[in-house]
Amino acid sequence: MSDNIAFERIALIGIGLINSSIARFVKKYKLAHEIVIYSRRESTLNKAMELGLAERAETDICSAVNGADLVILGVPVGANLKLAQEMAPSLKVGAIVTDVGSVKAAVIRDIKPHLPSGVHFVPAHPVAGTEHSGPEAGFAELFSGHWCIVTPPVDCDAGAIQKIVEFWKLAGSKVEVMDATHHDKVLAITSHLPHLIAYNIVGTAADIEAVTEKEVVKYAAGGFQDFTRIAASDPEMWRDIFLNNQEAVLEMLGRFTEDMAALQKAIRWGDGEALEALFSRTRKIRRDVVKAKQT
């Protein structure tokens, strides 16, 4: 319905899993008159245009953001700084710039200083994804039922925040507004550390001489399989997450390693009570996660 129209022109910077999913729900719910997509790779743009994700494709970022009233950065977070500098002169006064990155303090550090006054920066992080990447991997329902965390800087325009919150609600997300630094700590333990550990164990498994890689693959159903799924997530995106949430990730990793050492000691000394106590405690947390998902 045309009264849903939230934006005249949306510019999607990067057209991977997240931004291509955004393109799909914007089209599905008719939330914009025009979508313009930018990628440095022409082949990616061609694929996205074939999929009907946009009205226009640009390899020049200034042409892409020109006249847009919403600009969504959906690139590995390490690419934000350069793109922000390049697009700044072409941004329309009153435009909202947002992003979908998994780290938020670094994103504010890299983007905000370069934006001209009169342009509103409202960072956001849809906590949703799959292990697949590229414009063909996206789907309109990706965000449905998932949280989206909005982390506006202190001086952020209230109207702009409201528009971004509404936008994500239209995508089916539950929205939470949070301080960027706190976001980075929460995600370090709930997302970044789990990914780091999954990447690590899959690498370790491939290196064990006593067990062939073929055997690892063959018997993956015993638990390893879930880790391989997580460890198949986009390498460039995750490289940038770890480099840009260094402090919080190292803090959580330190805690994990401490706990692991205690568990190792319990196994070595045959302390069955300590093992069972932990394993019973974690089972309860699973019940809370399942309950939270259902409600």
Place this chain on the structure above:
Amino acid sequence: MSDNIAFERIALIGIGLINSSIARFVKKYKLAHEIVIYSRRESTLNKAMELGLAERAETDICSAVNGADLVILGVPVGANLKLAQEMAPSLKVGAIVTDVGSVKAAVIRDIKPHLPSGVHFVPAHPVAGTEHSGPEAGFAELFSGHWCIVTPPVDCDAGAIQKIVEFWKLAGSKVEVMDATHHDKVLAITSHLPHLIAYNIVGTAADIEAVTEKEVVKYAAGGFQDFTRIAASDPEMWRDIFLNNQEAVLEMLGRFTEDMAALQKAIRWGDGEALEALFSRTRKIRRDVVKAKQT
């Protein structure tokens, strides 16, 4: 069909997820005339009888195994030794004793010396499961398409091995025969270490002061969720696995910790190339796992 009948009487020792799933497929495919179940808990037996899983229930293990031509131990592996000692005098000559434990060298160590001559011991490990436990959690298709690893001791009767292999094939499993010690190494990396890590990180997450448990549960979709599922596995069963595959688990954990330290250093020093190299390598392994699942 009655020509499927593989056994006159099967005794299921323990009636949790695995043995209750066995009861269901034995009934479904009419692989035995009679199923007798044993549990030390009367409430568990009552539940299993209500579910129609057996013809008879016993809290006395000798009555349970008496006259059975197949005895399947489906208890936490730490309980095997005492049960083997207790049931030994009541086992029928020619009976096959097997188990479904996730460790195999310790199971042979604990069970084999106590069995009378003329009783065949053929250990097996169906690599299948869910995070749920108890007789109500089982289902006949649990093993379908999954591997079952049979680890006969060197002097094992060839006919008995063949019967166990056939039994698991009827359950829909792909069967592999393997040395027990090698099994324990393969499972240490593909199953035991992933479980240990999942238990550990879920425990760590619950202890972080800067992030509330409510937040951890709320944003679990970012990767943590898969770990909570694994960390909800039966505490007693997993306690016994770690205590009984100590050496292999500690070896794999040592390798994991070494690799983790290298990764930690790469994050601290901002070595993006090292991170991306690992993350690209693990993505390839995922493709192999997916391919193996499809074939």
